[in-house]
Amino acid sequence: MDPQTLVNLLVEIAELEELLLGATQKIKHNAELSFTLEELQAEYEVDAAKAARENEGAEVTVRGLENEIRQVAEWLKVKENQVVGLTDSRQVLALTQEIRSLKQRLDRLEDKTIDLLDQQDELKSEAVESRSDSLTHGAGSRAKQEAMARDSADLFQKTKYIQNDLERLLGMLPPSENRAVTRLRQNLDQAVVNHKDGVCLGCFNHLPQQQAIVVEQGRTVVRCPSCMRFIVHRSWR
Ligand SMILES: [Zn+2]
Structure with missing residues (x-):
């Protein structure tokens, strides 16, 4: 799977996880x-x-x-x-x-x-x-x-x-991302999250500047070094 497709897939997963969390909380x-x-x-x-x-x-x-x-x-x-x-x-x-x-x-x-x-x-x-x-x-x-x-x-x-x-x-x-996401979902509400101004919206830690830029570009998969969640940018689809 090419990285762009993977990122797009993760963006969709992030949206669904957010919807699920919202409904569960309500x-x-x-x-x-x-x-x-x-x-x-x-x-x-x-x-x-x-x-x-x-x-x-x-x-x-x-x-x-x-x-x-x-x-x-x-x-x-x-x-x-x-x-x-x-x-x-x-x-x-x-x-x-x-x-x-x-x-x-x-x-x-x-x-x-x-x-x-x-x-x-x-x-x-x-x-x-x-x-x-x-x-x-x-x-x-x-x-x-x-x-x-x-x-x-x-x-x-x-x-x-x-x-x-x-x-x-x-x-x-792909199998490795599937395993990683599944593992994260066992302990956390969301395995894939958005970031805001370089802050991971899963754990609220700052991403290294270089990683934040890569997320913005939306072409490669980025994981938060603090919580290991996958990070995507909301507007990339
Ligand atoms: Zn994080």
Whole structure:
């Protein structure tokens, strides 16, 4: 194989490797993003459940207080009726004191209930808000995850085509270059890379000046002395 054909072949291999790497990275990125969205959704759900529990707890407490108020109010009524028929002044005094203390208890219970009802309003709106946040995020995140899953499936299909193409081109390489490229591909994402301003885009080391010029000319095969990757110039085809 003449050197020019070999260089052209390597240029094509570099392009395919770059496409393959890009697709693989995008698939990985999609998977990571999808995982993050799931974690975030789990947090929303935990928050919503906590807010709902707190709201229920407050409701139970308020109901308990309201029952107690009803009970105390009934006792009060009973005692107030009793005091009407009494003539014994000591009994009247005792009952009056009891009535006063029941009234005080009723006041305290009512104050407590009012405070709690205010808090409960807040807890209730927090629970509603939290639930709605969780649902909204859930719907958005499901749509994103589905779109990413479709994207990844397409990309995966694309990587198969690229790999087939790559196999075909590798098969066209002379045996020694084929062995070298295959060996490099076992450990590295790319066996053939471009350079930019004399820098190998595989390992980011500078090429010796003379080699950089040879790569630019695009007529002979050049390998990076640092990482041993094949170096080609993008515009040469
Ligand atoms: Zn290199």
